[in-house]
Amino acid sequence: MAEYRGSVDTIIFRNEDNGYCVMLVKPDQGKAFTAVGVIPYAQEGDLVSLSGEWVEHGSYGTQLKVSSFSFATPQGRSEIEKYLSSGFIHGIGAPMAHRIVRLFGDKTIEIMDAQPERLLEVEGIGPKTLKKIVASYSEHRAAQNAIMYFLNLGISPSLANRIYEKYGSDAVLVSKTDPYRLCDEIRGIGFVTADRIAFGVGFKPGDEHRLASGIRYVLEESLNNDGHTYLPESTFLSRACEILGVNEEEIQRAAQRLALQGKIIYDQVDGENCVFSKSAYDCELDIANRLHQLIRRPIDPDTAPKVHTTLSSGIELSQAQVEALETALKNRVCVITGGPGTGKTTLIRGIIESLQEDRKIALAAPTGRAAKRMSEATGLEAMTIHRLLEYGQGEDELFNRNESAPLKQKIVIVDEMSMVDIFLMRALLRALKPDAHLILTGDSDQLPSVGAGNVLKDIIASGSVPVIRLTEIFRQSRLSDIVLNAHRINRGEMPVVNGKGSDFFLERCESASRAAEGAVELVKTRLPGFMKLDPVKDIQVMAPMKRGEAGVFAMNELLQQHLNPPSDKKPQLKRGQTVFRLSDKVMQTRNDYSACWTRAGEEGSGVFNGDIGYITEVDSENKLVTVRFEDERLCVYDREMLEDLELAYCMSVHKSQGCEFPCIVLPLVGGPPMLMTRNLLYTAVTRARKLVVIIGRSACVQQMVNNNHIQSRFSSLCFRLKELSGIFGGNEA
Secondary structure, three states: OEEEEEEEEEEEEEEOOOOEEEEEEEEOOOOOEEEEEEOOOOOOOOEEEEEEEEEEEOOOEEEEEEEEEEEEOOOOHHHHHHHHOOOOOOOOOHHHHHHHHHHHHHHHHHHHHHOHHHHHHOOOOOHHHHHHHHHHHHHHHHHHHHHHHHHHOOOOHHHHHHHHHHHHHHHHHHHHHOOOHHHHHOOOOOHHHHHHHHHHOOOOOOOHHHHHHHHHHHHHHHHHHHOOOEEEHHHHHHHHHHHHOOOHHHHHHHHHHHHHOOOEEEEEEOOEEEEEEHHHHHHHHHHHHHHHHHHHOOOOOOOOOOOOOEOOOOOEOOHHHHHHHHHHHHOOEEEEEEOOOOOHHHHHHHHHHHHOOOOOEEEEEOOHHHHHHHHHHHOOOEEEHHHHOOEOOOOOOOEOOOOOOOOOOOEEEEOOHHHOOHHHHHHHHHOOOOOOEEEEEEOOOOOOOOOOOOHHHHHHHHOOOOEEEEOOOOHHHHHOHHHHHHHHHHOOOOOOOOOOOOOEEEEEOOOHHHHHHHHHHHHHHHHHHHHOOOOOOOEEEEEOOOOOOOOHHHHHHHHHHHHOOOEOOEOEEEEOOEEEEOOOEEEEOOOEEEEEEEEOOEEEEEEOOOOEEEEEEEEOOOOEEEEEEOOOOEEEEOOOHHHHEEEOOEEEOHHHOOOOEEEEEEEEOOOOOOOOOHHHHHHHHOOEEEEEEEEEOHHHHHHHHHOOOOOOOOOOHHHHHHHHHOOOOOOEO
16 A cells, blocks of 8 residues: 655545545655545645555556545645645635744644634734634534544545535534434435444443434344334344344333334234334335225126127137136226236236226336336336326325325226335325225235335235136247246246257356356357347346355456446446446346436436446546436436446346346356245246246256245235234135
């Protein structure tokens, strides 16, 4: 590491959002050099101590890449005079700086910090000028002191910058009195970071603020990371004790205080004591109540639409399909579930043709890809649930469509319901009219939603609504080994591979490195030549795990290197360990309701977990990346927003839900049993429309087929629905 002390001569570039700087530094000894890095609140004339390594930039030459820094106090008359005359202190120019230093000498900085009123002794400084100087100097020093304070606590420069931007001169005070506020008020700071600050300023493990924040953290982590809407009390206490390092009695007392304040909820599920975050509790209870109200409002048999047994396409419905169609049309709420090739789409078409003669129908799905596929299958417009509910157009709420302004359509059909979490389901139900007709379709054998809850499975298991379970594979679908093998996998049988004319292949190799290399060969040359596929748009690599040689992170880096290599004509921007380059395929990883976008003159906000797009512009100077999503929305990402963007040449199987691709390539060489499961393999292969290629170990595929472990989620929706309906058995049609 190279270390230097010197003055900031010129700020060449600064990103005010994150403190990233490119600046010319004049060291105490030697020639001036360019330094780059996150150095918040550095000003021309500041003295800095820098540590870093020398790097060679393709366009800008040799630079010091700063890894750590501190602000230094100027020493000696000439250094102090240069510092004061740099221009960042309003009211002090070069002549005034000279007069101040001539009067106070080496004690100038000490006097400005402790006795600024003595500046009135300097010729040309009156009360008004003094006020201006003191305000400017105090603000600058306060910012520097706060930044250094947080850096000394082990906080990164960019987070230190965010804290000061939020609280200004109160930043240090807030961190000392209630550092856990930072969890709730600053994006990117969680409980762990706030806890580090708290211990740095002397908080004790049993502090009331700490326990309250830690308890909410335990529940929020289980909600956001594991999908649990509650934790059994014993599990909650065990996790909280482990994370907070205190005994159960202290956790119980703190939790009871939060419960009395209404911030967490204690309730029973199936006779077991459980602990909920308030948001999840309210959400599941509201879903259950609204569904129950819909179910209780029967459809008059005399007004039920006539069943169409022959579709306009000429398809004759089977007797089972006709019975299923009658069930769907006669009930206010119903679920249609089944695997690939079992006729879900045909049944939806039958419902639409039976209903659409005199009624408007809304078709929706959780993702843009799923909505597009629904449109292609039905011939009618389908849209994302967010768009249907008019996200971002309401003044006080996330969605414009709600109880006050319900949807105009009385009939709503939602596809890919396995992807819908409790929060989106609640928003949908709030937007329905009291006499709406709701039809939910999806494959209940797929992985659960990325978001919290277990909505589709809970509704089915509750027995509170009719469930149409489709099992027969129709003749046309029997021609596809993808469909047949998906059902074989679901039954616990090995897929049949590598047959003549097959669309399902297994290429055997034993090592993760060879599987990764083989996947690249398939995507880059072999499959595009074999099936005339676009290697980026038509072929999707998926992996069960994020880490490892054949995991998501490593595969993305390898595929980017081969499919979109660096070039002088392709600007790029690095965020953390990820390089974002012009033309890269990328995916949004978190719902960001505030992200603004444009589309053919239309403006809106909101990009959502799983949205896939391509980088159309990289502004390296201003650290901006523009992404065009598949529905043509253009969104500009600043450096902070890039935290929620990742490369998508390879994606996890969980992230692939709701998507469909012409071809998937699936490296499988091993992994932890809790991940390498039958329903993960089933979900992966059902994402392919034309071709599946597994590359890896046959034994790994066998292990996944045999492993029917389904990681349970703690969710109370099934229990709530049973409780309201008084039903404790199934009700399948």
